[in-house]
Amino acid sequence: MSTFTPEDFGFTFLKDGTSVQDLIDQRIKALSASDAKDAFYVADLGEVMRRYLLWVREIPRVTPFYAVKCNESRPIVKTLAALGTGFDCASKYEMHLITSLGVDPSRIIYANTIKQPSHLKYAAAHGIQKMTFDNEAELVKIAQCCENAKLVLRIAVDDKYSMFKMSTKFGAKLETCPALLKRAQELGLDVIGVSFHVGSYCMNPVAYTEAIANAKGIFDLAATIGYKMTFLDIGGGYPGFDIPNVLNFKKFAVEINLALDKYFPVSTGVQIISEPGRFFPSTAYTLAVNIIGKRVDIKKSSDDKDDGAKEKIVNYFVNDGIHSSFRLVIFHDTYVLPSAQKKSKPGECVYPSTIYGQTCDGHDLIVEEYNLPDIQVGKWMIFYHMGAYSITTATNFNGFPKPKTKFVMAPVLWQQLQKISAAKGDQAQLQAICLNADLDADCPVMPGPTRKWRAKGREGK
Numbered sequence: 036m037s038t039f040t041p042e043d044f045g046f047t048f049l050k051d052g053t054s055v056q057d058l059i060d061q062r063i064k065a066l067s068a069s070d071a072k073d074a075f076y077v078a079d080l081g082e083v084m085r086r087y088l089l090w091v092r093e094i095p096r097v098t099p100f101y102a103v104k105c106n107e108s109r110p111i112v113k114t115l116a117a118l119g120t121g122f123d124c125a126s127k128y129e130m131h132l133i134t135s136l137g138v139d140p141s142r143i144i145y146a147n148t149i150k151q152p153s154h155l156k157y158a159a160a161h162g163i164q165k166m167t168f169d170n171e172a173e174l175v176k177i178a179q180c181c182e183n184a185k186l187v188l189r190i191a192v193d194d195k196y197s198m199f200k201m202s203t204k205f206g207a208k209l210e211t212c213p214a215l216l217k218r219a220q221e222l223g224l225d226v227i228g229v230s231f232h233v234g235s236y237c238m239n240p241v242a243y244t245e246a247i248a249n250a251k252g253i254f255d256l257a258a259t260i261g262y263k264m265t266f267l268d269i270g271g272g273y274p275g276f277d278i279p280n281v282l283n284f285k286k287f288a289v290e291i292n293l294a295l296d297k298y299f300p301v302s303t304g305v306q307i308i309s310e311p312g313r314f315f316p317s318t319a320y321t322l323a324v325n326i327i328g329k330r331v332d333i334k335k336s337s338d339d340k341d342d343g344a345k346e347k348i349v350n351y352f353v354n355d356g357i358h359s360s361f362r363l364v365i366f367h368d369t370y371v372l373p374s375a376q377k378k379s380k381p382g383e384c385v386y387p388s389t390i391y392g393q394t395c396d397g398h399d400l401i402v403e404e405y406n407l408p409d410i411q412v413g414k415w416m417i418f419y420h421m422g423a424y425s426i427t428t429a430t431n432f433n434g435f436p437k438p439k440t441k442f443v444m445a446p447v448l449w450q451q452l453q454k455i456s457a458a459k460g461d462q463a464q465l466q467a468i469c470l471n472a473d474l475d476a477d478c479p480v481m482p483g484p485t486r487k488w489r490a491k492g493r494e495g496k
């Protein structure tokens with residue numbers, strides 16, 4: 036990391052005593068006089084750092100290799116690079132982004148099990164050796180394009196606890212592993228370890244225990260074939276934020292630490308990494324969208340009385356949607372501005388409301404039948420914890436531009452970032468910094484995913 040100025044990171048300092056929420060309020064006030072009420076993000080890089088320190092404090096044995104696909108914005112990856120994480124890259128474009136930050140190739144894993152030969156050659160040319168595979172055809176390609184690769188066998192694991200499934204598309208079934216390892220041996224390839232992914236947005240840490248036990252089985256199997264494995268990659272899947280009584284990162288950490296100590300104790304010398312994606316940027320991003328349209332429908336239900344009492348359904352149309360920020364985002368909650376006001380005041384009437392996006396696609400629906408107070412066109416809605424798989428997957432469908440992001444950081448956290456960067460991964464120094472950091476800082480509390488989320492979990496991404 037050569038450059039260390041806010042300009043190079045692409046953020047501006049939060050002024051003393053100003054919060055992200057204040058900044059959003061100010062921006063909305065400034066926009067209220069104009070017609071240009073475009074949706075926008077504010078992203079707090081200090082939050083990424085807070086998440087990193089939480090990781091270091093809770094799972095110190097596991098080195099995070101951030102999954103770039105989750106949010107490849109330069110200020111995010113630059114911050115993580117300065118903090119000293121590794122990176123999980125899915126393509127030569129991501130590898131280029133990360134190596135261009137000055138990150139050493141040893142801090143990169145090419146963790147896409149299916150790789151185009153030109154991307155493999157890019158990895159070989161840039162000294163990126165660690166890569167995953169789960170099938171024989173991939174082994175043949177790797178032998179042709181990247182003979183010095185350090186291979187990691189990705190196994191399929193149970194993904195039933197996760198909102199986004201992975202194991203149908205990715206991962207070798209356990210029974211195919213002996214043949215795959217023998218084929219790798221015939222091809223003269225070096226297989227250094229095992230990886231898995233329990234599925235994204237995992238709701239139950241037990242998934243990791245089972246998967247780590249399976250990985251240990253493959254280590255033992257590999258030893259009988261002649262590979263002494265030294266590398267374990269426990270994938271992604273961690274929550275991007277805690278949900279009271281539902282999701283708690285510390286519980287994931289406890290479960291993972293116990294499983295690692297049981298199956299891969301420190302004495303084995305196995306290097307352990309992970310590929311967290313949503314864990315890092317989720318809470319950093321807050322999205323403000325403007326209500327650009329509204330239609331009130333009347334729903335006549337079977338228990339309507341003859342006096343004509345009918346249920347009102349309010350449809351809001353906002354200037355973002357599933358073709359932009361909400362393609363892969365699970366709806367949790369929205370807040371209506373003025374921001375100090377949560378979605379309804381005590382005693383205020385709420386109505387089942389549907390929030391639609393701005394495109395002409397009939398499926399462009401963010402959430403259905405969600406209780407909201409009556410809101411006027413022109414007001415704003417705020418969505419918290421929007422940093423994962425949001426802006427990165429946005430398209431320009433119907434010609435709409437993606438929301439712009441303003442990156443900020445508090446000066447005190449900037450100083451801390453420099454200290455962490457200077458520590459260069461020294462665990463003792465990092466733990467000392469963790470002790471003094473406020474890692475349980477106030478963050479908007481999220482209720483669980485709403486029942487009416489449009490797809491109730493998805494296959495793959």
Ligand SMILES: Cc1ncc(COP(=O)(O)O)c(C=O)c1O
Pocket residue numbers: 102104105123146147232234235236270271272273310311312313314496
């Ligand atoms: C190979 C791989 N690793 C890591 C991740 C990150 O997962 P998560 O955001 O759930 O942590 C993904 C997500 O798609 C992935 O495909």
